Amino acid sequence: MTDVSGEDAVPIDATGTIEGVRVVPLRRIPxxxxxxxxxxxxxDRHFEQFGEIYFTSIYRDVVKGWHRHRDMTLNYACIWGRIKLALYDExxxxxxxxxxxxxxxxxxxxSLVIIPPGIWTGFKGMDDVSLVANCxxxxxxxxxxxxxxxFASGFPYDWGIRHR
Incomplete structure (x- = not known):
């Protein structure tokens, strides 16, 4: 599904097509x-190596980002709440x-979202409190x-709600 929003917007693809980004379904045992x-x-076939693991909480409507790591691959999972993860390939x-x-x-x-080095990454909290793990x-x-x-001008993403 492709959508375009805002003056400086670029096509948004929710199917996982940025080169090197992978979305892997994860197992829950309730x-x-x-x-x-x-x-x-x-x-796991997609495991590369271990550097560190951390957890970050985020509140509703707060945006964390943009950041880009030059060397590390990120492995994100949201274990509590909901987030909107946005990635930009520059x-x-x-x-x-x-x-x-x-x-x-x-x-x-x-799911696990695997983000290779060099991708701009940010996410927005969608619940009162959400918890994201990164290995x-x-x-x-x-x-x-x-x-x-x-929210810098010239960056091609709008964190607002898009009514589809």
């Missing part, structure tokens, strides 16, 4: 005691350069991370 949420195992020479991808994440559609391939290095204001 029972009367609670739910196990699998995320990433060393034996990699020179990439076959999807200039593309934007959206992914809605949460326990009801539980990155490298420890965070602020020197190797670029940041932009999530």
């Amino acid at each position: 029972d009367e005691r609670g739910t196990i949420y699998h995320m990433l195992r060393r034996t 990699r020179p020479g990439s076959p999807t350069e200039g593309s934007v991808q959206e992914q809605f994440m949460g326990p009801d559609d539980y 990155a391939t490298h420890p965070h290095d602020p020197v190797r991370t670029d940041r932009r204001d999530p």
Whole structure:
């Protein structure tokens, strides 16, 4: 599904077509005691390496981003609440350069989004509190991370609601 929003907007593709971005369905095991949420195992075909894991909470309508890691692959899963993840490919020479991808994440559609180095990443909270896990391939290095204001002019994404 492709949509275009705003003056500077580029096509938004919710199907996962930015080169190198993968969406992997994850397993949940619910029972009367609670739910196990699998995320990433060393034996998974898509596992690269372990650098660090962290969890970040985000409140409704707050945007975290934009940031771009030059070396690390991100492995995102939203284990509580819901988020709208937005990705922008600004990699020179990439076959999807200039593309934007959206992914809605949460326990009801539980998945791992694998984001290669060089992709601009941001997400917006859609519930009162949401919790996102990231199992990155490298420890965070602020020197190797670029940041932009999530509402900066000229960045081709609108965080508002699109009525489809």
